[in-house]
Amino acid sequence: xxxxxxxxxxxxxxxxxxxxxxxxxxxxxxxxxxxxxxxxxxxxxxxxxxxxxxxxxxxxxxxxxxxxxxxxxxxxxxxxxxxxxxxxxxxxxxxxxxxxxxxxxxxxxxxxxxxxxxxxxxxxxxxxxxxxxxxxxxxxxxxxxxxxxxxxxxxxxxxxxxxxxxxxxxxxxxxxxxxxxxxxxxxxxxxxxxxxxxxxxxxxxxxxxxxxxxxxxxxxxxxxxxxxxxxxxxxxxxxxxxxxxxxxxxxxxxxxxxxxxxxxxxxxxxxxxxxxxxxxxxxxxxxxxxxxxxxxxxx
Numbered sequence: 001x002x003x004x005x006x007x008x009x010x011x012x013x014x015x016x017x018x019x020x021x022x023x024x025x026x027x028x029x030x031x032x033x034x035x036x037x038x039x040x041x042x043x044x045x046x047x048x049x050x051x052x053x054x055x056x057x058x059x060x061x062x063x064x065x066x067x068x069x070x071x072x073x074x075x076x077x078x079x080x081x082x083x084x085x086x087x088x089x090x091x092x093x094x095x096x097x098x099x100x101x102x103x104x105x106x107x108x109x110x111x112x113x114x115x116x117x118x119x120x121x122x123x124x125x126x127x128x129x130x131x132x133x134x135x136x137x138x139x140x141x142x143x144x145x146x147x148x149x150x151x152x153x154x155x156x157x158x159x160x161x162x163x164x165x166x167x168x169x170x171x172x173x174x175x176x177x178x179x180x181x182x183x184x185x186x187x188x189x190x191x192x193x194x195x196x197x198x199x200x201x202x203x204x205x206x207x208x209x210x211x212x213x214x215x216x217x218x219x220x221x222x223x224x225x226x227x228x229x230x231x232x233x234x235x236x237x238x239x240x241x242x243x244x245x246x247x248x249x250x251x252x253x254x255x256x257x258x259x260x261x262x263x264x265x266x267x268x269x270x271x272x273x274x275x276x277x278x279x280x281x282x283x284x285x286x287x288x289x290x291x292x293x294x295x296x297x298x299x
Contacts, residue, residue: 002271004298005032005070006291007219007281010056011041012048012239021291022060025067028295032068032100033060034279037075039115042108043284044240054087061095069095072186072219072279073102073168076128077117081135082152089139092161099161101136102186102217104168105129129167130177136165137181166217172201179205184215184277189254196273217277218270221255223248224263224297228289235285247283255281260297267298 006025008018022033037053040046057069069091074084092099105125106112112119120128131151138146143160146152166184169175178185179202187195199216206214223229225248233244240247251257256266267278280294 002267002275003031003068003277004267005034005068005277005279006030006294007034007036007072007279008056008060009282009284009286010035010051010053011038011043012045012236012284013051014049015051015059018051018056019059019063021288022067023063024288024291025295026064028291029299030067030295032070032277032279033064034070034072034102035060037071037073037078038108038111039078040111041284042111046114048239048284054084054091057099058091058094061091061098064095066098068098068100070100070279071102072188072217073104073166075106075108076103076132077106077112077119077125081132082139082155084132085136085139086157088136088163089157089159089161092163093159099163100166100184101163102166102168103129103132104186105174126173126177129174130181133165133167133177133181164215166215169202170198175201176205178202179207179214180209180211182214184217186217186219186279188219189221190218192269192273195270195275199274215276216274217279218275219279220281221251221257221283222263222267222280222294222298223251223255223257223282224293225257225259226293228293232286232290233283235287236283239285251283260293263297 035053035056041048041050138148139157140162143157145154164183166186167178167182168186185202230244233247237244
């Protein structure tokens with residue numbers, strides 16, 4: 001059975017709204033509660049309140065007790081790898097066994113520029129991703145003191161933590177790194193055919209490395225198409241000086257907009273190509289009842 005999680009409304013919201021949505025979604029039965037890793041909104045409203053990933057998960061950990069807590073995905077370029085690993089170990093201690101670390105090389109050029117973070121060419125970013133994974137693995141395997149040439153020197157990591165690492169990748173090199181060193185792959189906004197292609201590359205690398213079976217995660221927008229849908233989209237439409245219909249059309253071109261039965265059928269098509277986990281994202285500013293409807297449609 002596919003495990004279904006949701007991304008929290010971390011853009012254009014207040015902390016109390018994020019917290020309450022996390023509690024609501026855990027109560028509805030969603031498997032996981034996820035956040036993105038952005039310092040500014042990736043949408044059109046760059047100055048909307050944007051809640052940082054690691055501190056948000058640490059806060060959510062205090063108000064939930066069952067659902068997995070995940071990041072889709074941590075940018076390897078945003079934080080010094082040992083510091084990020086230490087922060088993740090702290091979250092894992094707050095929510096034992098619930099943390100999933102999605103990680104990628106970083107792709108938002110404008111956000112890097114805004115915050116003074118270097119944005120090197122793709123191969124250099126991939127090398128940074130690979131090094132970050134090596135550091136995370138070393139600190140997990142040797143909590144009494146890990147060493148990685150040029151970066152770690154007998155560095156302890158207590159409280160010890162070994163959260164699974166899922167890599168967001170779409171090219172052969174990144175997928176090979178994922179399959180040979182990590183525990184899962186995240187693919188965003190793709191078709192079942194494209195997901196299957198990526199899975200085949202990573203799976204071959206996993207087999208070649210003799211590693212255990214992996215998790216395979218789809219990240220996508222999802223919106224139940226019901227009579228109330230336009231009313232749910234109204235607040236976001238006003239914020240964007242747009243219309244519910246325009247937002248609906250954009251979502252349909254990027255993710256899944258369908259009546260509840262068809263929405264579940266489309267998710268089943270991903271399960272048929274090996275997806276084990278799904279993270280569903282809503283537009284910003286969705287009301288409480290929209291989360292209830294999503295649960296009714298997909299759980």
